[in-house]
Amino acid sequence: MAENNDYRSEYSEFQRAQKMFGFKSQDSLDFTPYFLYEIGAATHPYNLSFPEKPSRIRYQNEIVNYLCYFGSVEEAIECLEYHYDHFDNKEKFLRYFKFSLPSRIQLISKKEDKVRLQTCLDWVIDIYESYKMEPIYIGARAQIKGEDKDRILR
Numbered sequence: 001m002a003e004n005n006d007y008r009s010e011y012s013e014f015q016r017a018q019k020m021f022g023f024k025s026q027d028s029l030d031f032t033p034y035f036l037y038e039i040g041a042a043t044h045p046y047n048l049s050f051p052e053k054p055s056r057i058r059y060q061n062e063i064v065n066y067l068c069y070f071g072s073v074e075e076a077i078e079c080l081e082y083h084y085d086h087f088d089n090k091e092k093f094l095r096y097f098k099f100s101l102p103s104r105i106q107l108i109s110k111k112e113d114k115v116r117l118q119t120c121l122d123w124v125i126d127i128y129e130s131y132k133m134e135p136i137y138i139g140a141r142a143q144i145k146g147e148d149k150d151r152i153l154r
Contacts, residue, residue, distance in 0.1 A: 031056035
């Protein structure tokens with residue numbers, strides 16, 4: 001019986017042509033690190049760790065996998081809060097998760113992971129709405145952004 005030793009590259013002709021003409025793949029684009037990550041072993045339990053700098057798609061997938069990894073919803077929310085506190089642009093952080101989590105929830109098949117991600121989404125939406133409700137001070141009076149004026153704290 002003869003062995004089939006034909007080499008098959010996973011790097012397609014289409015990908016070679018794209019590289020030759022200077023096209024970028026979606027995976028090669030830069031990404032915004034919404035979750036802190038480390039190369040090598042993680043020093044904090046909520047930080048992501050990779051053996052080398054991750055691609056954009058791998059990084060985004062790992063965020064969702066990490067939220068599903070925790071044993072309880074409370075731990076997943078604590079992880080989100082940790083990264084939210086460390087991210088400079090709070091509105092950008094909330095917008096990213098507000099718009100990316102719904103599609104991820106549909107792709108997940110495990111019921112407990114769906115519940116965990118849905119609770120994370122509810123937390124994000126709640127924080128996003130309260131973030132939008134902060135008063136803007138103009139001179140001596142305050143204008144209120146948002147609809148629910150009872151939620152604004154002094």
